[in-house]
Amino acid sequence: NLVLGYLDADAFLAGRMKLSRTAAEAAIDRLATDLGLSRLETAHGVFRVANANMLRAIRVVSVERGLDPRLFALLAFGGAGPVHATALANELDMPQVIIPANPGNFSALGLLVADLSRDAVQTQLTPLAAEARDSIQSAYDRLAAQLVAEFVAEGYDATGLTLHRSADARYVGQAYEVNVTVPDGQLSAEDLAAPADSFHAAHAERYGHNAPGERVELVNFRLTVSVPTPKPTFRRDDGAGDGAHPRADTRRRGDGATDGERGSQETPGAIGVRDAWFEATGDPMPTPVYDRVQFSAGVTLVGPAIVEEPGSTTVLQPGQSAVVDGIGNLIIQIRAGAS
Structure with a gap:
């Protein structure tokens, strides 16, 4: 990322932490010599290998479900994440990337805000059937007593x-399971129909087929006990600046709209320009660099662009666009017409 120009040393x-561009280039050059590629071609190859690992993880939680x-x-x-996100979304043909404040x-x-849980x-092979209701209830009662x-x-x-x-459920004889929700409270025979129906539906969605006439068994009983914690309320930006740290949406104009609701705001000037390499161009190109702390709601950007902030850097590829929403999120459109 440093060699490609996405990061500023x-x-x-x-x-607060200095990066060594010289050391980064030396490391890339050693690999480039072995591969017979240029420095930038090699750096981009490393970038794509890292992206391939992330793409695999995204597919696990999307395509495989x-x-x-x-x-x-x-x-x-x-x-x-924001350095790689736009390239990942482009690869997967995803329409939009959201970079939170x-x-x-x-x-x-x-x-900090997640519920304590x-x-x-408990592993216990049990038929998902009315006659096993007492056994299923007892398993959950034991887990509840322990956690409470x-x-x-x-x-x-x-x-x-x-x-x-x-519970993790499967057809009898299978070696893999599908997790389904089980109703809380005292279970009735009718209550067990819900997880059975959910299992058949989930099996069809995940594997393309199901067998409603086949026996289903529960393998693992799972219970989560939680304590709700207070959740923050994110204040809306008034459009007057510092969109990366949203403020209360209290300033009203004569037309009744806040600055953040009045459409696009003037984009702050770039804090610098540096050469960055993009696959779409194949060559380094001068790319404006912006300070996200200066953004307010409604600010728009057109790629290529680099957005820096103390804890992260966001890269917009050529042809992509972005707008800051009312709570400081940077909403990036990957392709024209995406919404």
Whole structure:
């Protein structure tokens, strides 16, 4: 990323960590010599190999679950995610990339606001049938007693806990399972019809076929017990600046609209220009660099462009466009007409 021009050696982590372009180029040059390629061709090859690993992970949570990634936006976060996201989305023909405000801290924020939870699992081959209702109920009761006791021992009120049941199910004789939700509370024979129906439907969606007349068995009983935690409310930007740190949406104009609702805002000037290499052009090209902290709601960009902030860098490929929404997200359109 440094050799390709996506990162600034002097601006990494807002300048608190210096990168060595010389060392990066030397490492790429050694590989380039072995491959008989140029420095930039080799750097881009490394970039594509890294992308291939990420593409595989995206397909696991989309295509392998019967979902078409072309129908979804790609949410990119972390320090490096926004560097690679637009190339990944382009490869998968995904229409849009969303870069949240402060993407480098996005996972940490999730840890802070996620519900506290504990999971337990018990393996017990059990028919998914009315005659096994008592056995199924007992398995979940044992798991619940264990997890609730752990929370109570830590000082939590048992009445404030939420429970979620699921089970790994399969047709008798299979060696792989599909996870399905199981109703909470005291189970009736009728309650067991729901996970059975869900299993048949999920099996058809994932594998292209099912066999409703075949016997189904439960392999693993799973229970998650959670304590809800307070969730933050993200204040909307008023369009007056610093869209990466949204503020309260309180400033109203005479027409009743906030700045952030009045359409596009003037894009702040670039803080610099540097050569960056893009596959679409095949050569380094002068690319404007922007400071995301200066963005407000409604700001628009057209690629190629590089957007820097203290914890991350976002790369817009040539022909892509972006707009800042009311809570500081950078919404990138991968292809014309995408929405």
